[in-house]
Amino acid sequence: MNPGDRVRVERAAAAAEGADDAPTYEGILLPSTTATEVVVKLDGGYNVGIDREGSDVDVLEEGVFEVGESESDDASTVEFDDDLPTVALISTGGTIASTVDYRTGAVTAQFDAEDVLRAVPDLAGRANYRGRVVANILSENMTPDVWQDLARAVRAEVEAGADGVVVMHGTDTMQYTASALSFMLDTPVPVVFTGSQRSADRPSSDNVMNAVCAVEAAKSDCVEVMVCMHATESDDRCALHRGTRVRKNHTSRRDAFETVGAEPLGTVDYSGIDDESVAVSFRRPHVERDERVLALRDDLETDVELLKFVPGMDPQFLDVLEGKAGVVLEGTGLGHVHTDFVERIEELVEDGTTVVMTSQCIEGRVCDRVYDTGRDLLDAGVVEGEDTLPETALVKLMWVLANEDDPETAMGRPLAGELTERSVPWT
Amino acid sequence: MNPGDRVRVERAAAAAEGADDAPTYEGILLPSTTATEVVVKLDGGYNVGIDREGSDVDVLEEGVFEVGESESDDASTVEFDDDLPTVALISTGGTIASTVDYRTGAVTAQFDAEDVLRAVPDLAGRANYRGRVVANILSENMTPDVWQDLARAVRAEVEAGADGVVVMHGTDTMQYTASALSFMLDTPVPVVFTGSQRSADRPSSDNVMNAVCAVEAAKSDCVEVMVCMHATESDDRCALHRGTRVRKNHTSRRDAFETVGAEPLGTVDYSGIDDESVAVSFRRPHVERDERVLALRDDLETDVELLKFVPGMDPQFLDVLEGKAGVVLEGTGLGHVHTDFVERIEELVEDGTTVVMTSQCIEGRVCDRVYDTGRDLLDAGVVEGEDTLPETALVKLMWVLANEDDPETAMGRPLAGELTERSVPWT
Numbered sequence: 001m002n003p004g005d006r007v008r009v010e011r012a013a014a015a016a017e018g019a020d021d022a023p024t025y026e027g028i029l030l031p032s033t034t035a036t037e038v039v040v041k042l043d044g045g046y047n048v049g050i051d052r053e054g055s056d057v058d059v060l061e062e063g064v065f066e067v068g069e070s071e072s073d074d075a076s077t078v079e080f081d082d083d084l085p086t087v088a089l090i091s092t093g094g095t096i097a098s099t100v101d102y103r104t105g106a107v108t109a110q111f112d113a114e115d116v117l118r119a120v121p122d123l124a125g126r127a128n129y130r131g132r133v134v135a136n137i138l139s140e141n142m143t144p145d146v147w148q149d150l151a152r153a154v155r156a157e158v159e160a161g162a163d164g165v166v167v168m169h170g171t172d173t174m175q176y177t178a179s180a181l182s183f184m185l186d187t188p189v190p191v192v193f194t195g196s197q198r199s200a201d202r203p204s205s206d207n208v209m210n211a212v213c214a215v216e217a218a219k220s221d222c223v224e225v226m227v228c229m230h231a232t233e234s235d236d237r238c239a240l241h242r243g244t245r246v247r248k249n250h251t252s253r254r255d256a257f258e259t260v261g262a263e264p265l266g267t268v269d270y271s272g273i274d275d276e277s278v279a280v281s282f283r284r285p286h287v288e289r290d291e292r293v294l295a296l297r298d299d300l301e302t303d304v305e306l307l308k309f310v311p312g313m314d315p316q317f318l319d320v321l322e323g324k325a326g327v328v329l330e331g332t333g334l335g336h337v338h339t340d341f342v343e344r345i346e347e348l349v350e351d352g353t354t355v356v357m358t359s360q361c362i363e364g365r366v367c368d369r370v371y372d373t374g375r376d377l378l379d380a381g382v383v384e385g386e387d388t389l390p391e392t393a394l395v396k397l398m399w400v401l402a403n404e405d406d407p408e409t410a411m412g413r414p415l416a417g418e419l420t421e422r423s424v425p426w427t
Numbered sequence: 428m429n430p431g432d433r434v435r436v437e438r439a440a441a442a443a444e445g446a447d448d449a450p451t452y453e454g455i456l457l458p459s460t461t462a463t464e465v466v467v468k469l470d471g472g473y474n475v476g477i478d479r480e481g482s483d484v485d486v487l488e489e490g491v492f493e494v495g496e497s498e499s500d501d502a503s504t505v506e507f508d509d510d511l512p513t514v515a516l517i518s519t520g521g522t523i524a525s526t527v528d529y530r531t532g533a534v535t536a537q538f539d540a541e542d543v544l545r546a547v548p549d550l551a552g553r554a555n556y557r558g559r560v561v562a563n564i565l566s567e568n569m570t571p572d573v574w575q576d577l578a579r580a581v582r583a584e585v586e587a588g589a590d591g592v593v594v595m596h597g598t599d600t601m602q603y604t605a606s607a608l609s610f611m612l613d614t615p616v617p618v619v620f621t622g623s624q625r626s627a628d629r630p631s632s633d634n635v636m637n638a639v640c641a642v643e644a645a646k647s648d649c650v651e652v653m654v655c656m657h658a659t660e661s662d663d664r665c666a667l668h669r670g671t672r673v674r675k676n677h678t679s680r681r682d683a684f685e686t687v688g689a690e691p692l693g694t695v696d697y698s699g700i701d702d703e704s705v706a707v708s709f710r711r712p713h714v715e716r717d718e719r720v721l722a723l724r725d726d727l728e729t730d731v732e733l734l735k736f737v738p739g740m741d742p743q744f745l746d747v748l749e750g751k752a753g754v755v756l757e758g759t760g761l762g763h764v765h766t767d768f769v770e771r772i773e774e775l776v777e778d779g780t781t782v783v784m785t786s787q788c789i790e791g792r793v794c795d796r797v798y799d800t801g802r803d804l805l806d807a808g809v810v811e812g813e814d815t816l817p818e819t820a821l822v823k824l825m826w827v828l829a830n831e832d833d834p835e836t837a838m839g840r841p842l843a844g845e846l847t848e849r850s851v852p853w854t
Contacts, residue, residue, distance in 0.1 A: 035482070059589070075688055094473070113686050131612060136465055138763070138766070138798065138799065139759070139798055140758070140759050140760070140763035140765055140766070140800055141765050141766050141767075141800075142738050143738060143739055143765075144738065160488060166761070170760075172758055172759035172760035172761075173738050176737070179737075227462075247760075248760065248788050249789060249790055250788050250789075250790040251760060251761050251762070251788045251789040251790070251791030251792055251794070252761065252791050252792065252795060253787045253790075253791065254795070256788065256790075302483060302739055304739075305740065305744075306735065306737045306740075307735075307736040308733065308734075308757070310733045310818065310821055311569050311570060311571065311600050311603050311604075312570055312571045312731075312825075313732065313733075314732055314747060316747045317732075317744065317747055319747075320743045320746075320747065326626050330735070332566070332567050332599035332600055332675075333566075333567070333597075333598060333599035333675065333678060334599075334679065335677050335678070336565070336567035336599055337567060338567055338568050338570075338710075339567070339568050339832045340568075344675075359678045360675060361675050361677050361678045361683065362789070363676055363677040363678070363680075364677040364678030364679050364680065364683070365678055365679065366678060366830055367679070368677070371565065372565065373567055373568075374563055391737065394737055397580055398739070417683055
């Protein structure tokens with residue numbers, strides 16, 4: 001048997017033990033198969049690893065897919081359609097990528113239109129596709145250097161002529177990565193993150209609808225970094241969230257992603273998805289095509305931490321912050337910490353650390369001018385993050401410290417829709 | 428002039444500088460007045476500190492209030508009404524307490540019915556009142572030992588015959604304290620936390636309505652630890668939240684408090700507040716009067732920390748956790764951290780630390796059996812916090828480690844409504 005073969009794997013050991021329901025798996029053998037494990041891409045698109053020991057593998061059909069160096073010049077069988085826009089799909093890993101990126105277990109740098117359409121046939125006829133793999137990691141393992149690789153990959157795809165970019169990303173840290181690209185990139189085309197809360201082998205999977213809606217959003221006129229995920233628990237529409245205002249607010253629901261403190265930028269109506277003219281609609285002001293020239297500022301100061309304050313907290317956590325370039329505090333209420341912490345925070349500021357206050361309330365604006373503790377924090381040199389989300393403030397501070405001459409002032413100004421300026425003074 | 432006098436303070440210095448609107452303040456002089464500052468309780472109930480320099484103070488009426496040892500046996504002029512229940516008001520500080528606790532600047536251990544009715548006349552005729560001061564601190568300065576003092580004070584009031592207890596508390600950490608009392612107390616009467624998001628001198632203050640609704644809830648049949656705060660931005664009703672499921676989800680809105688993952692226990696209709704029979708209503712099952720006997724288990728293991736995981740995080744934070752009795756992790760998604768952290772977490776568990784996983788998504792249930800990282804964490808001995816809020820899990824772990832023989836099992840069981848058991852297995 002060889003990678004690319006269609007196989008059936010039977011857990012003979014389990015059958016021998018008398019189990020009536022000994023599991024069998026049918027799908028395409030993947031190159032990541034090892035001496036101890038076979039990895040099979042199920043027809044639903046999900047990968048499973050199965051112990052070789054105690055398993056019988058039958059090859060049903062050889063060489064269903066050609067596996068190897070994807071840099072080979074095998075011409076794609078999918079013809080380029082001059083009348084359609086070109087959408088670049090960039091994979092970073094995660095549940096949705098396991099559907100589209102057939103070679104997920106292998107080391108490849110590209111996939112092509114044929115791979116895309118094989119995985120999600122519903123994408124056919126909507127765009128010409130280009131594919132690129134930036135990483136193949138679970139999103140909890142995402143790091144700032146991958147954000148940078150991804151931003152450069154988006155730039156490369158735009159320079160190569162993509163009319164829109166879809167980034168496939170695990171949902172756990174999607175909001176952090178979307179924030180990072182929002183600050184690093186001035187993009188003249190839509191950059192749309194999408195993912196999947198349920199894997200493709202489950203009947204409730206959201207991956208096809210999310211992928212289709214993301215491609216439609218990538219063809220739209222809104223040239224922002226957005227997140228496209230289910231707007232409701234039904235398969236009726238996706239919401240388009242600004243990358244710096246979105247938050248994963250539920251562990252498992254398909255509509256886990258929400259825009260915090262505002263309405264989403266727009267929606268993609270999936271029921272009307274065949275009528276391209278009405279599928280994507282925007283309710284809020286946004287930057288449009290031709291209003292922006294491609295630019296990338298991808299420096300990041302990664303010596304930045306986020307610390308959530310809770311009652312009874314060990315002050316030793318502050319020791320870890322000594323000498324850091326930046327710190328985002330997630331305080332209580334309007335932006336408070338225990339009074340005993342204020343002096344230590346003042347010392348951090350005096351030592352050159354930029355300290356930004358956000359709130360664990362998630363919604364609403366930090367305001368440290370109302371109560372004593374807040375005023376003491378301002379006197380100590382703490383910068384208010386206004387209504388920036390704590391997670392976004394962390395990413396913004398990494399970017400601002402590497403790209404702005406006056407980081408303190410920059411943290412109080414909107415750079416990528418992450419902050420709304422106070423309309424009336426607090427009275 | 429003496430504390431207790433009614434005074435008018437004029438900022439003459441400002442007037443001399445030609446300011447047309449030189450501020451004047453009228454109210455009761457407080458004992459916390461110092462050599463450099465006079466502190467006045469304004470008629471709205473809010474305290475202001477004013478520089479003595481450049482201020483003219485006129486005494487309008489001497490000795491309006493008697494200030495001093497409140498332990499004095501001055502008989503209250505408010506008569507006890509046998510037909511009304513008795514509600515104990517316990518003050519811990521915060522915006523709402525500054526209204527009711529007239530002697531906020533002084534060191535007193537009690538206040539009486541007269542003080543209560545002077546501050547919030549709308550409370551008259553609803554109950555007989557007893558008053559007790561447990562602390563006078565901003566709630567960001569709240570610590571586990573004050574939670575214990577408060578729990579003991581509630582027990583004392585119940586033993587002294589209170590038919591219900593209202594706890595006045597700053598809003599910043601109210602949810603942590605309400606959780607603590609939920610675990611520590613078996614209460615045969617309602618214990619109702621309330622607070623104020625806007626101080627009493629602002630026209631939009633929520634303190635009167637919240638205090639009235641809290642007293643009505645304290646007279647109700649629901650003997651749980653609850654939080655009573657505005658249910659909407661209007662003055663129409665308060666929501667009654669279970670103490671272990673409530674979260675301050677907005678920095679400044681009057682309806683900042685929400686029950687997460689469920690409907691509130693009930694509501695207090697403020698528009699119909701005069702009709703006692705309809706004012707308080709409950710929608711969800713709860714423990715009723717006579718179903719429970721008073722008990723207090725107030726031990727806490729305070730060597731417990733909460734740590735929020737974010738991408739790019741310095742692993743040095745894990746050093747602080749070494750040797751701790753307990754750790755609550757706020758992971759991503761279904762309950763994940765970077766793979767590189769798993770081994771360190773396993774070492775913590777092996778050293779005897781109880782490690783509990785919760786999710787920064789806030790809503791939804793942790794489930795570490797779906798993805799590799801989660802399974803690795805379970806193998807490492809991490810306990811799933813199910814759908815317990817991270818902040819509540821922190822408090823629960825402090826309590827469980829001091830009171831339960833098998834903390835790991837206890838963290839997966841509901842003890843005070845903080846956790847709903849999985850109805851169907853994850854598939």
